[in-house]
Amino acid sequence: MLRDVLIQKGLSNREAEVADLVSKGLSNKEVANQLFVTEKTVKFHLTNIYKKMNVKSRAQLIVWCLPHIGFVESESRAEVSQPAGASAYNTQATPIIPAGNTTITLPGTGTFGNRNGNNDAGV
Template sequence: MHNNDITRSITFVAHNTLQSTLLKESIENILALPINQLTYQQLINQYRFEDQIMTSLVLIDFSSLTEEDKATYFALRDQRFPCVDEVLINCPPESDYVSFLKWKNLVGVFYSDDSLDMLVQGMKQVLDGEFWFSRQLAQEYIRFYRNRQPVTTSDQFALLTKREQQIIKLLGEGASNNDIAQQLFVSENTVKTHLHNVFKKINVSNRLQALLWAKDNIGSEEFV
């Protein structure tokens, strides 16, 4: 969870082409946020060999990565920046949730036929702490995790306040901050504050990790 008063930055991983540079500059200008563009090899060199610390959101051109690149990235991420939010762009429109299961910090997915306006709108949502998934992808994620082996509610869930329990259950159902606010008759800022506290208590960094935590730690009896 990121507070709105903390300036975020973006690391854009893509081939060094005119198209990627123009896209980077467009997003940077519209969002008024610094974007550090790196090729895949530069990312590997900086964070494997130069001992740097990744603190920014990672925006990755999905179409530019080979399967070998992905495997190397996952190993590097898990070792060097395991909690940094990930956003994928230029994904094939036919991609389903299976394509994204290894992106464990995924908070946004954009497709090759999405417009720049759509990308900017989604990035604003992501930077505000929301997911940006298509309705179909979100439903596929939820169905996938619902069909996993049932779990017993953990003791950690019991340590949350009643309101925090309500919010993490709704988030586990795929609800947005606005959805949660409307259902609980509170403001979105109140929801964000509660989520910030919940994330600290359950030791997660973003909404996808929290959703996975909910599926593994909240038993079906809590949803009755």
């Protein structure tokens, strides 16, 4: 199914195979082994796939493929399954805390982290 969609988008059969395997989480080496080609060939195909699909990275390619492999709910189903406390205007049920602005209080040890979001533990 995904391969057919990719071919309709202008990918060759082999490019569609590569994109399908990448969308399943395979590394370049694993794709190469499965298709009996070199990693360099897989990278060449990925470069062509990115151009044809108008994506800039492997991650963007995978995100593009997700609805076609059944991992993304349709809009109508997503509306019904909103988490408790989410409204039409605020779909986040929990607040988002920017990285580097969090102070954690550990039991019996005081606080962990400073105003800059750095800590002395080297984490």
